[in-house]
Every structure is written in C-alpha cells, then in structure tokens.
Amino acid sequence: MFGLVDGNNFYASCERVFQPALRGVPLVVLSNNDGCAIARSAEAKALGVKMGQPAHELKHLVRRYGLQMRSANFGLYGDMSARVVSVLRDAAPRVEVYSIDESFIDLTGIRDREAFARELRTRVHRWTGIPNCIGIGPTKTLAKLANKAAKSRDGVVDLGSRSAREALLAAFPVEDLWGVGRRLAPKLVAMGIRTAAALRDAPPDDILAKFGVTLARTQRELQGHPCMSLEEVEPDRQQILVSRSFADRIEDHEAVAQALATFAVRACEKLRARGLVTAGVWVFAHSDVFRPELRQHNASRTVGLPASTADTTVVLGIVRKLLRGLLRDGIGYKKAGVALLDLARPDELQADLFGATVVGDDKLMAALDQINRKFGRGTAGLGASGWQARPAWGMRQNMLSPNYTTSVHEIPPVRC
Known part of the structure; x- marks a missing residue:
C-alpha cells in the first residue's frame, strides 16, 4: 500500500514559514530572472494567476489586490524539502523522494491507514510549517489520484478499497491522470475515454496497441495491480x-x-x-x-x-x-x-x-x-568560476528572500 505526501503550493508555503505576513495573502513565486509564475498560493489562484504567466502581466494585481511576488529561492526550498523527508523517514519504514515536494511512503501492514496519515500530516505541518495532503492507494497511480482528490477535501483520501475508488474514478477527468497529460488526453477523449474509470475499463489490447506500454501500465495500476515499486535509492543518472x-x-x-x-x-x-x-x-x-x-x-x-x-x-x-x-x-x-x-x-x-x-x-x-x-557552498572555490562574486551574468532576483536555513548570516532574529 502506497501513500503520497505532497506539500501544498510548496514554494509559496516555504516562503510563508519564515514570513508570517505572507499568510492569507495572494503570493506568487517567480522563475529564474523573475520571469514568470512557477508557484501560486491558493489566494493567487483565486485571482486568476496562471502557471507560467509573465510577471509583467501581474502588476495590476499587485496594485489592486496586494499580490506579493518573490524570486525563487531554491536553496531554501531544497532545505525545507529535506526537513519534510526527515519527518517522513521517522514515521514510515520506506520512503521514495519523487520530487522536491512529493514523496511516496510504504504503508504496508498499517491497519488504520487514514488515522496514521492524518497524524503524519499534522506532524509534518507542525514540525516544518509546510501544509500537505496525503493520498493512499494500492498503486502509485491511485495514490497520486487520491492525493489530488485530497486537496479539495479534508487533506487525506484512502483508496485502499475498491468501493472507495468507484465514485472517484468515475468523476476523475482522464487528462488529470498521472501519465496521461495534454498530449494523450485528446486521443483518449476521441475514443470516448473521458474519465479514469473509462480508461481502467477500456480493452487492454486496444490501449497497448494504440498508446504503448506506458499507458497500458497506467491502466493496470488503475485496476489495482502495482506496476511500479517504491524506489528508495535514486537510479544513477545518465547526464x-x-x-x-x-x-x-x-x-x-x-x-x-x-x-x-x-x-x-x-x-x-x-x-x-x-x-x-x-x-x-x-x-x-x-x-x-x-x-x-x-x-x-x-x-x-x-x-x-x-x-x-x-x-x-x-x-x-x-x-x-x-x-x-x-x-x-x-x-x-x-x-x-x-x-x-x-x-x-x-x-x-x-x-x-x-x-x-x-x-x-x-x-x-x-x-x-x-x-x-x-x-556553506562558496566557502572554497576555484578562481575561474564566479566564486564569491556578483558577476554580470548573474540572475535577476530582485525579490529574493533570505536564506533562513542555509546561511548563518541570515538566520531570522527572535525578539522577546
């Protein structure tokens, strides 16, 4: 049984941990050189800010609604991600770090999975400040689907039983499925496959012949048959x-x-x-x-x-x-x-x-x-590089937050 722990609006949530004034207000994190939106708080999404929207198109929202913008601080986000993972490793026997804001955990043998997930969700939030949702399922694909549903519910969804899956899969759009995306979705819709349940019940030979082994594997996972195991060690990269x-x-x-x-x-x-x-x-x-x-x-x-x-x-x-x-x-x-x-x-x-x-x-x-x-990185370096310098080619980061957790010079002060 798999669980997927996902930090909500992760980059924006990391900014809010050390800047309480940002909580409850619309917040956008920008890409390198402050180019476009790569993370949005729930309040920013409600204002209609789109993923990838250029920063210059958001200036009217700054003036009218007090939208806050921050430059991406990947050092901070990476360290906060490591803190979340350390909490997960204390609670679960096996953990796979899937991305900076998502981790799969092994829930095999846990009787009351929902109670465990709720306690873990609370612990992650209390110990790191990162709000999160947890999806549970017998396969990675179902855990991912459950996690997406948990965001619009009360934070935890367990699809461990077939009865729990039926209603959700019947209403879940096929284009939102992990492994489908925008490229395959129109072709599936043209075949009359509009929901996750329709893909699950489609003739397997047709899916394999028309879309290949990757989507066939997704279909098997929707049926409750695990095709992807938990990978605790990251595979070696080719480049x-x-x-x-x-x-x-x-x-x-x-x-x-x-x-x-x-x-x-x-x-x-x-x-x-x-x-x-x-x-x-x-x-x-x-x-x-x-x-x-x-x-x-x-x-x-x-x-x-x-x-x-x-x-x-x-x-x-x-x-x-x-x-x-x-x-x-x-x-x-x-x-x-x-x-x-x-x-x-x-x-x-x-x-x-x-x-x-x-x-x-x-x-x-x-x-x-x-x-x-x-x-700290940059303490010792090589003269050929931009070591301990502000080079002309450096990124534009005019709204960069301090490195609260990775620089001893930027630790936030505490006032009594």
Whole structure:
C-alpha cells in the first residue's frame, strides 16, 4: 500500500514559514530572472494567476489586490524539502523522494491507514510549517489520484478499497491522470475515454496497441495491480546538466566563460555527491531567441574524454579548450550551460590496459567538498568560476528572500 505526501503550493508555503505576513495573502513565486509564475498560493489562484504567466502581466494585481511576488529561492526550498523527508523517514519504514515536494511512503501492514496519515500530516505541518495532503492507494497511480482528490477535501483520501475508488474514478477527468497529460488526453477523449474509470475499463489490447506500454501500465495500476515499486535509492543518472538564463544579454566572452566555469563546478559537485564519474562534456551558449531582430548564434561543442573523471579542475580544463573560437563577437548571449555525459560508477568501468581508468585528484576534491558542506557552498572555490562574486551574468532576483536555513548570516532574529 502506497501513500503520497505532497506539500501544498510548496514554494509559496516555504516562503510563508519564515514570513508570517505572507499568510492569507495572494503570493506568487517567480522563475529564474523573475520571469514568470512557477508557484501560486491558493489566494493567487483565486485571482486568476496562471502557471507560467509573465510577471509583467501581474502588476495590476499587485496594485489592486496586494499580490506579493518573490524570486525563487531554491536553496531554501531544497532545505525545507529535506526537513519534510526527515519527518517522513521517522514515521514510515520506506520512503521514495519523487520530487522536491512529493514523496511516496510504504504503508504496508498499517491497519488504520487514514488515522496514521492524518497524524503524519499534522506532524509534518507542525514540525516544518509546510501544509500537505496525503493520498493512499494500492498503486502509485491511485495514490497520486487520491492525493489530488485530497486537496479539495479534508487533506487525506484512502483508496485502499475498491468501493472507495468507484465514485472517484468515475468523476476523475482522464487528462488529470498521472501519465496521461495534454498530449494523450485528446486521443483518449476521441475514443470516448473521458474519465479514469473509462480508461481502467477500456480493452487492454486496444490501449497497448494504440498508446504503448506506458499507458497500458497506467491502466493496470488503475485496476489495482502495482506496476511500479517504491524506489528508495535514486537510479544513477545518465547526464547532469547545469544551465542558466542570464538577466541581460552578455557580449563579453570572458563573462560567458566565467559563467560556464561556474556551471561546471556545480555540475561536478553534483557528480561527486552521487559517486559518479563522467566521460564526456558538452558546453553551449545561446543568443536571445526572443529578439529575432538581433544577430543570433547557438554555439555548442561536445567532447569525449580519454579517461573518466570527477575532478573539477580536469573538467574546467576541458571547458576552457571547448570555448576556444566558440563564441562570436557582437553576439549577446542570453543562456549557457554545461552537461556532463556518459556517467558511470568508477567500479563499473572497464579497465584500461595502457592507462588510468579514472583521472583526477580525489583527495583534493574530497577536501573541497567537505569544506563547502561544513561552512556553506562558496566557502572554497576555484578562481575561474564566479566564486564569491556578483558577476554580470548573474540572475535577476530582485525579490529574493533570505536564506533562513542555509546561511548563518541570515538566520531570522527572535525578539522577546
């Protein structure tokens, strides 16, 4: 039996934990460079704010209804997510972190699942400040469906019994199902399949033949047959990409190179945190596609490495070589990124008779990572990157909240 714990309007809720004045007022969290809405409080949704709506279209709501806007603070959100997960791990024997705001938990063997879920929901809210809903079902798809229904009910929905599922599935739109989405929904509706119950009861051979194994698996899960197990350990990634859009167009090649070096440093940190090494590097820099009247250039290069590595200095050397002659004069670059490719675990690599399988200074990288974990990211860095600087290519974050939980200098004061 699966449970899905989902933080309500997660980014907005994280902002409200340390800013009580935001509670009960319409709140929107904006994307990188304060571009568009990526999270909305219930009050903002009631005002008609759409997901992805540009920030400049919301200014009249600020003036008329007091809409509050905040720049995305992913460091804060990631730390708050970790706090929620720690509460779940104390309560459930097995936990799968599905996304920053969603986690599946194992409820097998719990007799009164609804009472357990209500107590857990209260504990998460009390200990972290994050309001949440919990959906319960014999499969992941049904738990996800139950969670969505819980948002409009009293916070907990248990679809453990077939009788509990019938009415909900009969009224649940097929386009809202996990695994369906906007692309498949019109095709299903054209076949007369408009609800989750209709998809569950459709001829399995037709679903498999017309839509493939993924939707066939969703259908089986709606029937109560688990096709996806709980994954406590995240599968190894095939690549790691770090990219950003710049606040302004950047023509200075040195500034673009510094941005790419910074992204390479962050990508290598993620690589080592997962115990992986890379055998390929891809760099790119794009001009502003939203200004077609300007000169355009999409620069990109990829190279395979003779030996795998997790050493930032090695990757930075590769990035520097890839940048030679890559950028053009007079082009304003708006976005750039670095990707590490062909990832693997060192002990799974095929040995090389004539050279090292993995290159780099593991001890140096371990010391660097340990310093930054203990004293905060950016305490120790490499000069080629935007380390401890406010670079020209930095993101626009004019409404950024303090790092309440990850910076000792920004801990909120308490007044007696």
